[in-house]
Amino acid sequence: MEKWRSSQRILRNYTKTLISHRFNTNHNNSPNISSSGKQGFYTNSYDLRDYRGRSSTTVNQNCRNLQYRLFGSTTFEVQRNPSFATLNSEDVNRFKEMLGEKNVIEDEDRLATANIDWMRKYKGFSKLLLQPKSTQEVSEILKYCNSRCLAVVPQGGNTGLVGGSVPVFDEVIINIGSMNNIISLDKVSGILVCEAGCILENLDSFLLNEGFIMPLDLGAKGSCQIGGNVSTNAGGLRYVRYGSLHGSILGLEVVQANGTVLDMLGTIRKDSTGYDLKQLFIGSEGSLGIITKVSILTPPRLSSTNLAFLACKDFFSCQKLLSESKRKLGEVLSAFEFLDNQSMDMVLTYLDGVRNPLPPSVHNFYVLIETTGSNETHDKEKLEAFLLHSMESGLISDGVVAQDINQASSFWRIREGITEALMKAGAVYKYDLSLPVEKMYNLVEKMRIRLGQRAKVLGYGHLGDANLHLNISTPEF
Numbered sequence: 506m507e508k509w510r511s512s513q514r515i516l517r518n519y520t521k522t523l524i525s526h527r528f529n530t531n532h533n534n535s536p537n538i539s540s541s542g543k544q545g546f547y548t549n550s551y552d553l554r555d556y557r558g559r560s561s562t563t564v565n566q567n568c569r570n571l572q573y574r575l576f577g578s579t580t581f582e583v584q585r586n587p588s589f590a591t592l593n594s595e596d597v598n599r600f601k602e603m604l605g606e607k608n609v610i611e612d613e614d615r616l617a618t619a620n621i622d623w624m625r626k627y628k629g630f631s632k633l634l635l636q637p638k639s640t641q642e643v644s645e646i647l648k649y650c651n652s653r654c655l656a657v658v659p660q661g662g663n664t665g666l667v668g669g670s671v672p673v674f675d676e677v678i679i680n681i682g683s684m685n686n687i688i689s690l691d692k693v694s695g696i697l698v699c700e701a702g703c704i705l706e707n708l709d710s711f712l713l714n715e716g717f718i719m720p721l722d723l724g725a726k727g728s729c730q731i732g733g734n735v736s737t738n739a740g741g742l743r744y745v746r747y748g749s750l751h752g753s754i755l756g757l758e759v760v761q762a763n764g765t766v767l768d769m770l771g772t773i774r775k776d777s778t779g780y781d782l783k784q785l786f787i788g789s790e791g792s793l794g795i796i797t798k799v800s801i802l803t804p805p806r807l808s809s810t811n812l813a814f815l816a817c818k819d820f821f822s823c824q825k826l827l828s829e830s831k832r833k834l835g836e837v838l839s840a841f842e843f844l845d846n847q848s849m850d851m852v853l854t855y856l857d858g859v860r861n862p863l864p865p866s867v868h869n870f871y872v873l874i875e876t877t878g879s880n881e882t883h884d885k886e887k888l889e890a891f892l893l894h895s896m897e898s899g900l901i902s903d904g905v906v907a908q909d910i911n912q913a914s915s916f917w918r919i920r921e922g923i924t925e926a927l928m929k930a931g932a933v934y935k936y937d938l939s940l941p942v943e944k945m946y947n948l949v950e951k952m953r954i955r956l957g958q959r960a961k962v963l964g965y966g967h968l969g970d971a972n973l974h975l976n977i978s979t980p981e982f
Contacts, residue, residue: 585674590654592632600635603645610634619678622668629672638683640766640797648764659795661702661730666935681732687711695803696772701732701796717803720747724921732796738788745969746839750787756800757783772800809881811888812913815904816868820946823870826900827968830874833891837884840875841969848923848965855926859918863903873920923965932982936975945973
């Protein structure tokens with residue numbers, strides 16, 4: 506017990522130091538990359554609406570208040586820090602010299618889109634959008650902004666759900682989307698090198714023709730960018746098979762707030778020499794720099810894919826089914842997702858063309874199990890034997906296996922369409938949590954008790970890696 510108390514004290518002291526560094530240091534060291542599918546970079550204060558998606562170095566509050574805000578729900582307004590400069594015509598002209606006029610955007614319509622997040626909850630007031638096309642241009646921008654004390658926020662796909670890629674006040678927006686070149690692919694090892702603005706789905710389509718696959722898959726894959734994926738250590742649907750980006754990323758190129766370029770763009774899988782500095786940037790959410798290039802290990806694309814849409818009577822059955830699938834499906838298991846009946850009802854109500862794969866019954870829980878392998882006959886027989894055993898043992902109430910790619914897509918549409926359906930239903934409070942599997946759904950049930958009829962509480966997510974998406978839906982905020 507004394508050892509635990511000692512560790513707790515150390516952790517508390519470290520937390521205070523970290524917060525002090527991130528929120529009260531000089532503007533010269535204040536990068537931020539945040540939110541899935543995009544990057545955010547701040548040298549300015551913000552309203553602390555979401556710690557995970559936003560970072561700052563100039564909030565004029567003490568550590569105690571900040572700690573309370575980071576782990577609680579009390580909010581307070583933060584004013585724009587007057588130590589930061591205001592954009593002027595000389596700055597705009599300087600950026601035009603760096604990037605060319607067409608890459609310096611002052612058009613109000615384009616700025617209106619860039620100033621608001623995908624959830625339409627957070628809105629900034631930037632007057633300038635920059636579109637660099639190279640690492641050197643990013644470096645020049647940051648070096649100049651650092652010298653002028655101008656706040657900036659990089660932006661990629663802007664698909665995140667915490668507002669991390671939109672300005673808080675009038676930050677200059679740096680859009681990374683033009684940096685979308687694929688640099689190289691080693692067709693023997695599958696090591697891909699690309700720029701940070703590459704859209705995830707485009708990378709996967711490129712790899713399709715080469716016989717490889719991206720090790721991550723997200724609902725926002727059509728818009729999110731690999732730089733933002735790395736900066737948030739995005740997981741997604743393939744995590745249970747391919748693991749964290751900490752294992753897939755082999756190298757990075759990063760620009761620091763003062764314009765310094767860090768070249769860590771290694772393409773060797775095994776490197777036992779010295780400190781592995783790139784790991785600090787994976788999931789750093791912008792506390793260290795802006796990712797501009799990525800080297801990633803892509804696994805072979807296997808030829809046989811099967812998908813089952815199943816119903817379970819309770820969450821315990823979902824847990825047991827997960828355990829059994831890891832044992833009996835083993836090396837071919839590539840995804841294990843779950844959603845509750847509230848999530849299913851939301852999708853069926855608000856998304857056109859979506860149908861219940863298991864009509865007419867309504868079940869308490871639904872599970873999607875995907876297998877991926879190299880032998881179609883073997884893989885299908887293995888999955889069918891597993892499903893038959895699970896049905897006989899009572900873990901599965903009902904189920905269906907996709908017979909073609911269209912039916913498989915319709916199954917995935919249900920799981921991936923929940924976020925869209927929630928947006929159409931009204932206001933939504935979203936939480937992305939990692940918890941022990943056996944306790945994941947307790948939180949959903951407790952929130953339903955607390956909120957009663959005031960809101961609908963939904964639970965779904967990546968059961969295979971213990972990641973719960975807790976969503977609370979109301980007609981308005």
